[in-house]
Amino acid sequence: MQTNDRQAIQQIFSGYQGQRNELIPILQDVQGAVGYVPREAMTKIAHFLNIPESSVYGVVTFYAQFYLTRQGKHKIRVCQGTACHVRGGRRIMQAVEKKLGIKPGETTADYKFSLERVACFGSCALAPVMVVDGKAYGRITSQKAEKILESLN
């Protein structure tokens, strides 16, 4: 963690009382400011709220919204739900993995891309689906996926 992240976290704490029920909003703020929830931040939050640091970790790992590592600039999510699976979602994932050189849950070394698998986006009519930085691309093919990735900077 860098000095400015530490300062940001102190800044965030100043807006809270130190009550246990503030854990989730604080985690959201920290992730908003730092981009993920580093270990040091969890320890600081634990001290601030006077709860065990393992419990902070427990909560962070319970919710999919929190990240434990620094995320890439672009978040790529490929659906692996039943509909997408049937229509080649698996192949799309393989193509993206190959293109970026990382597995789902990982981030590229230059912190440009993070890759995630998702169980279902609820856009099954458009299957297979890939979502880039919140924008969904339906009826995707391996080539199209690669093109989209190449177009990002």
Added chain:
Amino acid sequence: MRIFPKDMKEIILTIDGSKVTVPEGTTVLEAACSAGIYIPTLCSDEGLEPYGACRMCIVEIDGIKGLPTSCTTAVSDGMTVRTDTEEVNKVRRMICEMLIADHPADCLSCSSNQKCELQKVASYLGVTQQRLEKTKRESILDNSNPFFGRDLSKCILCGRCVRACREIRGVGAIDIAGRGDASHIATITDVPISESVCESCGECVDRCPVGALAVKTEILPPTREVKTLCPYCGCGCGLVLGVRGGRIVSIRGDTDNVVNRGSLCVKGRFGLDFVGAHDRLTTPLIRRNGKLEKASWAEALELVASRFREIKDKAGPDALAGFSSAKCTNEENYVFQKFMRAVLGTNNVDHCARLCHASTVAGLARAFGSGAMTNSIGEIEHADCIFVTGSNTTEAHPVIALKIKAAVQKHGASLILADPRRIDLARFAALHLRQRSGTDVALLNAMMNVIISEGLGNKDFIASRTEGFEEFKKSVEDAVPERAAEITGVPADLIRQAARMYAKAQRASIIYSMGITQHTTGTDNVLALANLAMITGNLGKESTGVNPLRGQNNVQGACDLGALPDVYPGYQKVDDPAIKKKFEDAWGGSLSEKPGLTLVEIMNAAAEKRVKGLYIMGENPMLSDPNLNHVKEALEHLEFLCVQDIFLSETAQLADVVLPAASFAEKDGTFTNTERRVQMVHKACEPPGEARQDWEIICELAARLGYAMPYRAPSGIMAEIASVTPIYAGISFDRLEENGLQWPCPDRSHPGTAVLHQAKFPCGKGKFHPTPFREAAELPDEQYPYLLTTGRYLYHFHTGTLSRRSAGLEIISPSAPFEINPGDAAREGVVEGDLVELATRRGVVRARAVLTERSPAGTIFMPFHFKEGAANMLTNDALDPVAKIPEFKVCAVRVSKLNP
């Protein structure tokens, strides 16, 4: 079993056709259990909050839909419960099969085989073969802790470890992380447990129903188990030692023991390797041509006896002195002081209590007439307010700390902490006052100033139970918080809040230890705490009082049994002619009415060659005493030094004769813990080689000096103790097996005394003593700019003679460190791990730097367990004028970084 208030309403319900009566608030599971009905469980456990996770304990209850879990369902009147129906067992069997499908099937090679609760539940339900397809799990091993291993592939996620660590220990090293299939027990970011905040207490291991958590060394089951006591601290935890082939193969907490109810700390649980250590003394040693050489018992005893006789004949009995031992049993301490007094003829007998709680004994004896913990350990949990000062309870008295944590976490008590360092208890404190070391009196006087000026005192108590209040009141009139703030550095407002919080509580308990006593103002510190309790009437009732925590396992007993220069057993004064006569009649011969020298005085007298012969039983002044250079010089000046110990300690290395003794695990007898509870020690194995019981050795010496001590067993010694010691008069071994007895216990039908001073004080009325503030003997100055304070670590004990023989404890806490505030470190150019030279006016040591906010700016902390960085080379031997306790807690020190 949970303890319910006596006036609880009773509930009648029907379980499996029989009527069961239980107090309101009981769970259905507890009710069934009390009626002798077995309900299988996996996640519920003694002392943990109901959890309801495993669903093994489901039952049918009329009027409740589905199958409720009995561990989380409270009983109600007229309830009808069925625990063993077809439906219930079908579901239980299903759950059990699912757990087993997900579990490695290597019972035979698992260390929990036959103890495993999953096996037990499966066999009860008749689940024998695997019907479900095995979901393969790899073993996920974490062997980073030196004492126990974790194999999470065996984990059934019952959550007991998580809850034990959080609810009972107040640590929270582990929790359930992840979700759904990925749920698992984790430390923060899944680091190995040794890198987490885990304190290696083993509570989670003891509570794991399966083999997921297992002690590394407990491979073979014991063939028999022996109940005894932990030899480390004054908590007095009950231990169960498992023995096989004459060796200790397992250790667990004694769940029947009222003090610890099965909980232990890392030292008691895992730190007993010293008993079987290869370097135990096994034969007597005699110094010949400057070297200690093996000798026979006859030769060694004869030599000791003749040298003592010679010195006595030549220079008089007061040229001899003895240090008894807070590690030995009551019976041995009694025999030792009797030997010094009746056989050698001197009152020069003392022990290391001088170095820890002499000021408690002196201060509380003046204020109340008795110098012991006023209340009991178990009561702490039910206080509304706990004022802890000068006690790093988590590390020095870990199991007592559990009661403090429970009072706060479970029962909502407020904790006030007054300690310069940010110790672990600060996490639980409502208020933390960080006074400058050595300014306790100023802080306490200011609190009392607030209480008196705001009218928060207990006028009835002051009027009816105390004397000297008016004069005392005048003495704190000027001690306003603003003035105290200047002296102590604690903001005036915080002092006011603390005063109000303490004074307004219904039941407020004061807990203190060496941070209060080890000062040149030690007696004043103790008197000030006594004043505080008296003005608020916090004495003589449950969960109140002034509670000094005694350090060693049997330091209370060593004091009780007269290993002190001015009193016989039971604090009976040696200069009282009637008392002297009583002991002369009991022991035969004439005794000296002259109070003897204290420990530090004996050292000084030795340095000046006034004391020429010294007999040391189980003590190591070469590490425990202040100003070690002086101690060494004193011991070298002696004409004759005899040391009786289980190891060749730093002190024994200087001896003329060394006598090998038995360790706690090899003896019968009693220890008295800090709450005055006399409990049984039982022999688990034989002493190594020719080592013998301490009391037997003393009796042999007495016989050679022409005095018969014909004891056959420790029980006989206790009978003699009871006959001459009023506070122990009702104590005998046959009464101690269950829960022991707390003194005073004046006769055989007396149940013992949990709370002292209920109707009156031993001295009649409680006495107020004005305690004007004085500075410590040596303060930081230009030459020695930092304040040095000393203390303990959780992982070691005292001078490390015992704990440092545990390989595991050495891994966790290996070498001499000192703690320094990061700001100070930056100024000195010191970074974490640097080897630094610390110098005071008395000595120099080297130690490694630990940078931490625990240390306030300007203060350096050093534990005293380590011989390679012996804190007591540095400490000041300036004495409290009354109690003669040295000022271990404050001196001035200089820090210089060594070039790498």
